[in-house]
Amino acid sequence: xxxxxxxxxxxxxxxxxxxxxxxxxxxxxxxxxxxxxxxxxxxxxxxxxxxxxxxxxxxxxxxxxxxxxxxxxxxxxxxxxxxxxxxxxxxxxxxxxxxxxxxxxxxxxxxxxxxxxxxxxxxxxxxxxxxxxxxxxxxxxxxxxxxxxxxxxxxxxxxxxxxxxxxxxxxxxxxxxxxxxxxxxxxxxxxxxxxxxxxxxxxxxxxxxxxxxxxxxxxxxxxxxxxxxxxxxxxxxxxxxxxxxxxxxxxxxxxxxxxxxxxxxxxxxxxxxxxxxxxxxxxxxxxxxxxxxxxxxxxxxxxxxxxxxxxxxxxxxxxxxxxxxxxxxxxxxxxxxx
Numbered sequence: 001x002x003x004x005x006x007x008x009x010x011x012x013x014x015x016x017x018x019x020x021x022x023x024x025x026x027x028x029x030x031x032x033x034x035x036x037x038x039x040x041x042x043x044x045x046x047x048x049x050x051x052x053x054x055x056x057x058x059x060x061x062x063x064x065x066x067x068x069x070x071x072x073x074x075x076x077x078x079x080x081x082x083x084x085x086x087x088x089x090x091x092x093x094x095x096x097x098x099x100x101x102x103x104x105x106x107x108x109x110x111x112x113x114x115x116x117x118x119x120x121x122x123x124x125x126x127x128x129x130x131x132x133x134x135x136x137x138x139x140x141x142x143x144x145x146x147x148x149x150x151x152x153x154x155x156x157x158x159x160x161x162x163x164x165x166x167x168x169x170x171x172x173x174x175x176x177x178x179x180x181x182x183x184x185x186x187x188x189x190x191x192x193x194x195x196x197x198x199x200x201x202x203x204x205x206x207x208x209x210x211x212x213x214x215x216x217x218x219x220x221x222x223x224x225x226x227x228x229x230x231x232x233x234x235x236x237x238x239x240x241x242x243x244x245x246x247x248x249x250x251x252x253x254x255x256x257x258x259x260x261x262x263x264x265x266x267x268x269x270x271x272x273x274x275x276x277x278x279x280x281x282x283x284x285x286x287x288x289x290x291x292x293x294x295x296x297x298x299x300x301x302x303x304x305x306x307x308x309x310x311x312x313x314x315x316x317x318x319x320x321x322x323x324x325x326x327x328x329x330x331x332x333x334x335x336x337x338x
Contacts, residue, residue, distance in 0.1 A: 025242075025292075032236040032287055036062055038227035042087040046221045047076050048213050049206040056201055056305050057084065057175070062287070063280040064237045065198020066154055066174040068139075068189075068309060077177040077203060081135040082223065084175070088233060089226030090132030091169060097142035103149035107159045124161060129153050132169050132230050136176035140186040147193055150174065154196040171233050191268070191312065198277050199302075200309035243283040245294035248338055253278045253299050259331035260307060265317035266327055270310040277306045296337050304328050 036058050043054045053069075057080065060067045069077045078094075085092035095106060108127035115121045128134065129150070139147060152158060157172055158165040176197070179186055194200075205211075228236075253275050261269030282298035289298070308324040317327070 028235075028239045028242075029287060029292065032062070032239045033290070035228050035232065035236050036284075036288060039084070039087050042224045042227050043080065043083050045224055046083045047080055050076065050080075050203060053080070053201045053203055056199060059281055059284045059288070059302075060198050061088075061171075061173055061233070062236055062240050062284045063198060064171065064241075065277065065280060066176070066196060068194070068197040068200040069175060069177045069203060070180060070200065071177075071203030072180065072205075078135065078137060081133065081175045081177075085133040085135075086223045086225070087227050088133060088171075088230065089228065090171070090230040090233075091130075092133045092135070093128035093131035094135040094137060095128050096137050097139050097146065099141060099143060101142045101146045103146050106146065106149040107153070107161060110162060124166075126166075127159075129159060130166075130168055132171055132173065134172075134174045136174060138179060139176040140178040140189055142187065144187055144190055147187070147189060150176075151193060151196060169230075171230055171237065191310075194309045195271050195273055197309060198280065199305035201305060240280075240283050240287060243286055243292065243294060245279060245282070249282075249294050249296060249299065250279065252296055252335065252337065253282070256299065256303060256331055256335045257307075259335045260311055260327065262334070263317075263327050263330060265314050265320075265322065266311055267314045268312040270307050274307055274310050278302055281306055300332060303332055307331075 039058050039061070040054055043057070044051075047054060057067055061084070069080070071077055082092070082094075095101075104127070106127050106129050108125050108130070110122050110124050112120055113123045136150065139150075152160060153168050153172070154174055157170070158167050160166070178189070256278065257270045257272070257275045259269075260266065260274075278299050279294065281302035282294045285298035285301055286292070286294045304325055307328050311324045311327060313322070313324065313327075317323075
């Protein structure tokens with residue numbers, strides 16, 4: 001074999017390796033898009049309207065974050081979560097939050113049990129938090145003490161009972177519903193709790209056509225079959241985390257978060273965790289658009305759902321009837337794209 005041919009062999013091997021790696025990445029991205037599409041279409045067979053809420057729920061699931069759903073009773077919040085749990089095929093639990101609910105009712109408790117030898121022993125009984133998909137229904141009806149029982153599980157994927165951490169199942173997804181704060185018998189969620197949610201979605205009253213279609217249903221819709229599995233969902237989440245972003249996109253997300261602190265009517269702007277959440281949602285946005293890298297537009301599309309619950313408005317804003325979305329619009333308009 002000639003010297004020139006010998007020198008070319010490593011280059012050819014590297015080219016084959018790079019080509020194979022590129023094909024593998026493309027296959028993983030196509031698989032992730034297919035899973036997202038099946039989830040979205042499956043939810044739409046049960047939930048009429050609310051297309052944006054459905055899309056963002058799938059985005060949060062693929063990004064590995066949690067969702068806070070706000071809306072008046074009867075808008076399909078609980079049905080949305082129950083449908084998603086059947087599509088994923090994992091374990092599901094529902095926690096109905098009430099004023100008398102205790103933290104041990106959520107995370108579990110240790111009980112005294114009889115042993116086969118006639119003695120006594122302590123045995124831990126897991127709470128409903130140990131499931132792949134957890135529905136925290138009407139979370140703001142419970143006291144802050146009980147609300148805080150979700151904090152560790154949502155942030156660290158573990159639950160500490162008697163000083164011993166216990167991992168929750170993976171994937172782990174919490175979707176909490178809350179009634180509008182103006183309704184009676186509710187407790188506002190503390191800022192630390194709100195910051196654990198990747199995004200906040202607001203369900204509005206459906207339009208006339210959608211409302212008519214809902215009213216025409218004679219029976220409750222049949223829940224669809226599973227279209228993925230917890231194991232496959234973990235693979236998709238890993239694929240999403242591998243989607244790259246250029247430094248200028250990361251910088252733009254950071255500038256956008258800082259811009260939420262500038263308005264004088266805002267007491268507290270978004271936290272540093274908001275920048276992480278923006279990029280997590282932006283990666284899924286790039287995936288669903290068929291791109292292999294995050295763009296500025298992906299960050300901008302995620303801004304409202306990621307930032308609105310992380311901003312604390314002052315009295316002046318409330319007196320003028322302004323909400324967080326108004327100041328997010330201002331931040332988007334004032335943040336330069338470089």
